Amino acid sequence: MKTGISVRDAMTVKPVTAPIEARVQEIAKLMRKGKVGSIVITNKNKLVGIISEKDIVERVVAKGTDFLSLNARDIMTKELVTIDPKEDIYDALILMGNEEIRKLPVVENGKLVGLLTANDILKIEPALFEIMSIRTRIREEHRKPIRYFEGRCDNCGFQGPVYKTKQKYLCIACKP
Numbered sequence: 496m497k498t499g500i501s502v503r504d505a506m507t508v509k510p511v512t513a514p515i516e517a518r519v520q521e522i523a524k525l526m527r528k529g530k531v532g533s534i535v536i537t538n539k540n541k542l543v544g545i546i547s548e549k550d551i552v553e554r555v556v557a558k559g560t561d562f563l564s565l566n567a568r569d570i571m572t573k574e575l576v577t578i579d580p581k582e583d584i585y586d587a588l589i590l591m592g593n594e595e596i597r598k599l600p601v602v603e604n605g606k607l608v609g610l611l612t613a614n615d616i617l618k619i620e621p622a623l624f625e626i627m628s629i630r631t632r633i634r635e636e637h638r639k640p641i642r643y644f645e646g647r648c649d650n651c652g653f654q655g656p657v658y659k660t661k662q663k664y665l666c667i668a669c670k671p
Contacts, residue, residue, distance in 0.1 A: 498620050502587050503580035505619045506601045506609035510535045515543055519555055519565045522546055533598050535610060536567045542600055542607040544571030577602040580609065584616045593649070593662060 511529040536544035601609035648666035
């Protein structure tokens, strides 16, 4: 279900960034000042990580760690999933769902050129909200007693009952 809208058309062109040496408190202040939920972390202008509000809550506050002694390197997510700006926003949304992330650094020729969030996509193409909400319901299956969900099979594209196996959602025909 391609939309014809590229990631480049939807992304934030100048995401808020911080150097890898930045203290956690500085990062939180940048988030508040920029009214953003995540900060892209760079080292010598190269993308090396991302820190979200959730990272600060889970990796600092919930553990009772002294935030004054921590810097970005200590709490950032290092294993990044990125996307090319030429990709369709539908593909970006599917990637976000599969990886269970809400923010995608946009990289072109090895260089950070933007940041794409689920909200960026939904502002431009609200029709994709249904796909995102189905993914969210499926992802929360452990809280529900049912074993299958309505959705789209990641393997064959079938729309209907799907089952979660590891990180994929498969119909009965594709389920191992």
